Amino acid sequence: MIVVITGLIILACVALGFFILVQNPKGGGLSGTFGSMSSQVMGVKQSGDIMEKGTWVLISAIGILCIASVMFMEKPQSADGGNGKSVQQKSAPAKKK
16 A cells, blocks of 8 residues: 555656646746647636646645555564563563572
8 A cells, every 4th residue: 555655646746846847936837838828728817826726736635645654654563573571571581489
């Protein structure tokens, strides 16, 4: 399961990088790249809204997937072999009665 979650995190990171690179910090972004075509299809203002919402959704998804991946990690084995005794208790000599 951890492999699937890791794959989803990587996919979301790549998509987030695309959303960030397509945006223009001065407001042109996707609408400026495609010229009049984007204004006919989506509108200039709406393309910026879609990019911003997509960025926030992907950031949230990455955060949730990272937190969820912790639940599926294997717990490390203890050094005492799992019987509950500490190293000091194992190495201490047995008391004579």
